[in-house]
Amino acid sequence: MVSITFDATWWVVTIFVVDLIIRITAIIVVPRNRRPTAAMAWLLAIYFIPFIGVLLFLLIGNPRLPRKLRRKQAAINEYLHDTSDSLDFGTLRPNAPHWFTALVGMNRNLGAMPLAGDNDARIIHDYQESLDAMAEAIGRAERYVHVEFYILQSDAATEGFFRALEQAAARGVVVRVLLDHWANRGKPFYKQTLARLDAMGARWHLLLPVQPLKGKYQRPDLRNHRKLLVIDGDLAYMGSQNVTDSTYNLPKNIRRGLHWVDLMVRVQGPVVASINAVFLSDWYSETDEILTEEIDLASVTSGPGDLDCQIVPSGPGFDFQNNLKLFLGLLLAAEEKIIIVSPYFVPDEALLLAITTACQKGVHVELFVSEEGDQAMVYHAQRSYYEALLRAGVKIWMYRRPYILHSKSLTIDDDVAVIGSSNMDMRSFGLNLEISMLVRGDEFVRDLHAVEDMYRDLSRELTVEEWRKQPLRSTVLDNLARLTSALQ
Incomplete structure (x- = not known):
């Protein structure tokens, strides 16, 4: 009996000591160089579920790329900055406001390419039309085609795109392809897609591969979320759309009747070189x-x-959250209206404060989101911010189901806009590699406003009165998801 009592006491003491060491170590390690909200979320996870929390922190607690990839990113940033510093990138529009010039300078300091003039950018808002337009452009390629998409699938909807790649490769055009590993592995048509790339002779690689047996590993939920296509350095496409069917070919989406709605931009001019530079990096x-x-x-x-x-x-290869700083600069500069389109809207404190401050200044603010959610955790985390936004005066438009509004854009007044792959959520700010295009030009913003008007016609407005009727279970889920969204 004495031995058993001693053993039990020993185990209790050991567990207590280990638990105490974990808690003290967490206080020292977790908050370092981490946002307070993210640090607090991790500390709560570790304190309430110590062993599981520690395991999760070791698995996904480092939001940065491996040191080798960070060094590569720094090297390519330095090369591009030095090479482009004194070059002529077209004639800029006159009378840019001071805040815009300062914002462009900030972007440059954070790793962006120079502001380029003399560009044309045309919006394509029809899903299949953009796939067909890209296929047609590939069909005219003479030297090379650079393809980089978060999700790339050879299916019925993308048949024209892949056939154009095959024909380009057959006539001697160099076809280079990049696709995110984790977003594609195990998905429909993954093996068929890679086999088709092999058969056509494309030079393809997986982005951020999680292949520890091959010596390739980083935090498994880091993603290269960029979507871009460059042809001969003269023409480019970029935006929010992946190269796949609008259902993503997932059985659960097909059962629910879900279809994705996206925006792509066809770009010509000096800025194409900047898009190509992102691919080449x-x-x-x-x-x-x-x-x-x-x-x-x-x-x-x-x-x-x-x-x-x-x-x-932007992304974990950079020292700062370039896309977040861009959005904040624009939100604070707005004088009349702000229109945000973001399927996954989970702001940090600074972004939420910038939006509510804009409302208090008298700026008209609208937010477009989806009525239907395709990712439960993000959907509920996003909903947890609706009350604060509504009370501040933000008009929230919910794009009607069964469509997922996946477009990502921001317009400021009538002259400046951003369009690209970046959501306004903590994942896009800290964990995803993204590409955004800042545009100054009333004609482009006017076209983007026309798309926003179309979205508004296909949406319904969420009111404070409706929100107050949310059941308690939804509020609990929203709040829990909000806490977990900060685990970065």
């Missing part, structure tokens, strides 16, 4: 191959328009 990160001959910044040519555009890459 990602290519270098995964392959160690430097393709300097295909990023001749000294030979950029003017496009058929006069838009000022700047490409802002």
Whole structure:
């Protein structure tokens, strides 16, 4: 009996000591260089469920890329900055407001390419039309095609796109393809897609592969979320749409009748070189191959328009949250109206404060989200902010089910906009590699406002009165999801 009592006491003491060590160590390690909300979320997880919390922290607690990839990103950033610093990127529009010039300078300091003038950017809001337009453009390629998409699937909807790639490769055009590993693995048509790329002779690589047996590993929920296509350095497409069917070919989406709604932009002009630079930096990160001959910044040519555009890459390879700082700068500069389209809207404190402050200044603010959610945790975390936004005066438009509004854009007044792959959520700010395009030009913003008007016609407004009727279970789920969204 004495022995048993001693053993039991020993185990209790051991567990207590280990638990105490975990808690003290967490206080020292977790908050370092981490946002207070994220640090607090991790500390709560570790304190309430110590062993599971520690395991999760070790698995996904590091929001940064591996050191080797960060060094590559820093090297390519330095090369692009030095190479492009004194080059002519077209004629800029006159009379830019001071805040815009300062914002462009901030972006440049954080790793963006220079602001480029003489660009044309045309919005494509029809899902299949954008796939067909990209296929047609690939069909005219003469030297190379650069494809980089978060999700890339060879299916019935994308048949024209892949056939155009095959035909381009057959006539000697170099086809390079990048696709996110985790977003595609195990998904419908994954193996068929890779086999088709092999068969056509495309040079393809997986982005951020989680393949520990091959010596490739980083935090498994880091994603390369970019969507872009570059043809011969003269024409580019970028935006929010993946190359896949509008259902993503997932049985659960098909059963629910869900279809994705997206925006792509067809771009011509000097800014195409900046989009190509993002592709080539990602290519270098995964392959160690430097393709300097295909990023001749000294030979950029003017496009058929006069838009000022700047490409802002962001992600864990950068020291700062470039996309968040861009959005904050624009929100604080708005004088009349702000229109946000973001399928996943989970703001941090600064972004929420900027939006509510804009409302208090008298700026008209609208937010477009989906009525239907395709990701439960994000859907509920997003809903947890609705009351604060509604009380501040934000008009919330909910795009009617069964469609998922997946477009990502921000318009400020009538002259400046951002469009790209970045959501306004903590994942896009801290964990995803994204690409955003800042545009100055009333004609582009006018076209984007027309798309927003179309979205408004297909949406219903969420009111404070309706929100107050939310059942208690929904409030509990929303609040729990809000807490977990900060685990970065």
